[in-house]
Amino acid sequence: MRCDDARQELLAGRAAGSSDELDQHVRECAGCAAVASDQRALDALLAHDQPHVAGPGFDTRFFARLEAERAAGTKKRALFSMRMWLWALVPVAAGVALLVGRPKRDDAPVAPIETQGAPMLMEALGEGDPDDLELASDLELLEDLEVVQRLDELEAFELLSDIDPAELDRLAAEEGAP
């Protein structure tokens, strides 16, 4: 064993008698023997340090803390368990909501929606169910528009019906119409 290796071991707290190789080197090398002696002296001093012992009431305080920890753990587990149940219920609740909110197709006949006012829109929608509220609202607006337009046409027709045919011929002649 080389001196460097021996001293590394000794200074790291390895006792001289801990390995045959180290022991032999220390016996043969005066320098390393001095280092070993110093280290033994340090160990002897360190041995005077008495370990601190737990003071009175240490166990009582600890077991009180442990009890609180157990109680907190139980509460936490209960909360966790409840949360897990709630999370498990989410898909069930979503399924129920879908079933309740689903438009009735087969049960009761739904009043047909007047689509004549919005043929283009109905074409765009295809044969799909207009269950969207917004869409239904749009359709209603279109229907209203259709009704108003029809009323306008009706009024115009009535105006035309009030015109005298002779007067019409005269007006046409003035305009050069055939």
Next chain:
Amino acid sequence: MNDPDAELMLTFCRGREDAFVELYRRYRDRIVAFCRRIVGTDAQAEEAAQDVFIKLYRAREGYAPRSRFSTFLYRIAANHCLNLQARVEHKVVQRGVEVDARPLPGQADRAPAPHAALEQGELRDQLARALATLPDRQRAALVLVHYEGLSYEEAAEAIDVTESALKSLIHRARAAMMHELAPFMQGAAGAGRGSKGARHAM
């Protein structure tokens, strides 16, 4: 691995709380002593030791015996105490106070003669002071190996360093202790040698 304490811990993991109490009884004094050598006061050390056992209690859900149980427990203790120390030092720095509120190295020179010190218990005080002057990791390494009897490998695992880094920490810690305790060393190892050998070796 034939480790009865690890078996006890596994028994505790299976729900037997009496196994935990048995582990607590086996390790209480060692953990209290370890914490006292790392943190500042008796009260802080006892609080820290209780924290360590509470952490051990909480560790039951993820425990797997990868090393000896004692190494596992000392790892918890070392982490906890080093974190506490780091927090204390951080607070001291934030308040603008000198970080090292521990006794100055020169104070060791004013210590009484070894025999009187032994009689008065002052050597113990001086040892505690010298230990307190060490940086936290050096102190933890020295305490784990010298006082708690862990092997280099176990101590390295406990403070999360390599074995060679641990040896280096212990080497420096012992050199510093030798310097701090120089007057006592002369009494203990014979006049004139003191820490000369250590200095020569370094």
